[in-house]
Amino acid sequence: MPLLRCRTGLGARLLLADGLGVEGCGFGAPATRVGEVVFTTAMTGYPESLTDPSYRGQILVETHPMVGNYGVPSRARRVYGIPLDYESDRIQVEGFVVAELPEPSHYASAMSLHEWLRGEGVPGIYRVDTRMLVERIREHGVIMGVLSVYPLDEEPPSWDELARVLSSSKSYDERLFALETSPREPITHSPPGRPRARVSMLDCGVKYGILRQLLHRGVEVTRYPCTAGADELLDGYDAVVLSNGPGNPALLRAQARVAAEVATSGKPVLAVCLGMQLLSLGLGARAYKLPYGHRGVNKPVVELGTGRCMVTTHNHGYAIDWDSLEGTGLEPWFRQPDDGTLEGVRSRDGLVLATQFHPEAGPGPWDSSWVFDLFVKMVAGRR
Numbered sequence: 157m158p159l160l161r162c163r164t165g166l167g168a169r170l171l172l173a174d175g176l177g178v179e180g181c182g183f184g185a186p187a188t189r190v191g192e193v194v195f196t197t198a199m200t201g202y203p204e205s206l207t208d209p210s211y212r213g214q215i216l217v218e219t220h221p222m223v224g225n226y227g228v229p230s231r232a233r234r235v236y237g238i239p240l241d242y243e244s245d246r247i248q249v250e251g252f253v254v255a256e257l258p259e260p261s262h263y264a265s266a267m268s269l270h271e272w273l274r275g276e277g278v279p280g281i282y283r284v285d286t287r288m289l290v291e292r293i294r295e296h297g298v299i300m301g302v303l304s305v306y307p308l309d310e311e312p313p314s315w316d317e318l319a320r321v322l323s324s325s326k327s328y329d330e331r332l333f334a335l336e337t338s339p340r341e342p343i344t345h346s347p348p349g350r351p352r353a354r355v356s357m358l359d360c361g362v363k364y365g366i367l368r369q370l371l372h373r374g375v376e377v378t379r380y381p382c383t384a385g386a387d388e389l390l391d392g393y394d395a396v397v398l399s400n401g402p403g404n405p406a407l408l409r410a411q412a413r414v415a416a417e418v419a420t421s422g423k424p425v426l427a428v429c430l431g432m433q434l435l436s437l438g439l440g441a442r443a444y445k446l447p448y449g450h451r452g453v454n455k456p457v458v459e460l461g462t463g464r465c466m467v468t469t470h471n472h473g474y475a476i477d478w479d480s481l482e483g484t485g486l487e488p489w490f491r492q493p494d495d496g497t498l499e500g501v502r503s504r505d506g507l508v509l510a511t512q513f514h515p516e517a518g519p520g521p522w523d524s525s526w527v528f529d530l531f532v533k534m535v536a537g538r539r
């Protein structure tokens with residue numbers, strides 16, 4: 157009985173909507189959670205991925221075979237008053253799937269992945285064939301799933317019971333997550349010293365990495381709830397940032413209208429991931445769902461015109477249709493060479509900059525952090 161060797165004392169069952177059932181060891185919290193099952197090819201950076209608000213509503217599978225080796229850093233490690241190694245204040249994923257879960261060894265590790273997920277009520281499964289799961293998702297596309305972790309001295313939940321939980325849950329595409337990851341009240345983050353610029357942010361679930369990049373360049377950022385109007389975002393600010401965030405962009409109609417309004421206001425705008433989708437939708441473009449998304453920290457992106465190639469961080473399940481840009485005032489900026497996805501757009505006058513990838517990385521390489529330099533230089537130069 158291999159399950160008896162689970163050192164956590166927990167078992168786990170993962171059931172996909174196509175009927176595939178996977179059994180393994182459990183870690184984290186004994187709990188049952190439903191989510192869209194997606195994979196990331198990132199080889200490192202699991203504390204950042206797990207806390208990325210754009211993963212809300214998803215069960216994340218890591219393709220890297222060993223996860224947890226360097227443990228979990230303490231939230232007390234901070235820079236500019238925000239965590240250094242986290243992308244938000246909590247674990248955002250519904251569940252976590254890894255092949256092997258080694259004991260951690262790292263000077264900055266404050267706890268193990270098992271302890272962290274347990275403390276936050278999130279279930280995890282390990283000692284499963286993640287290669288098979290990833291192939292399945294690649295062939296079938298992303299798929300809803302239910303993950304259940306239980307103490308090994310108790311009866312596991314039956315597959316029928318799990319199938320019932322799954323069939324009574326709403327699908328990922330229909331659920332509105334962005335309001336859950338958005339702040340309730342405006343929050344201002346100030347850089348040390350006199351700010352070079354003041355920007356507002358339509359915050360539908362910003363990754364702290366974006367704040368760190370802006371603060372690092374001397375920019376003061378005021379984050380507004382995802383329900384804010386264009387006036388609030390424009391009055392008294394030098395520029396507007398449209399954040400990343402979870403879920404289906406087509407559900408955020410009001411936010412798309414606000415994004416279009418700020419993008420045509422004459423002030424500079426920087427939009428990242430969901431922000432780019434909202435901006436494009438608001439200006440009349442179309443979004444579509446990718447079969448299995450782009451999630452990883454090793455995705456090439458080519459800048460149109462210069463041919464410059466960068467390795468970038470991605471986490472998106474939707475994309476903007478190239479053919480729908482006509483009449484929006486936006487032009488293509490970046491392209492993903494593997495599948496041709498549109499990875500960035502900008503306005504002809506260069507005031508509006510938008511990337512589908514994550515120039516802040518977190519986790520990932522900083523090849524594209526110059527996008528922040530470009531934005532901040534433009535904003536500070538207009539003051």
Ligand SMILES: NC(=O)CC[C@H](N)C(=O)O
Binds near residue numbers: 403428429430474
């Ligand atoms: N990282 C993001 O902002 C993700 C945007 C959107 N939720 C998507 O999956 O495409």
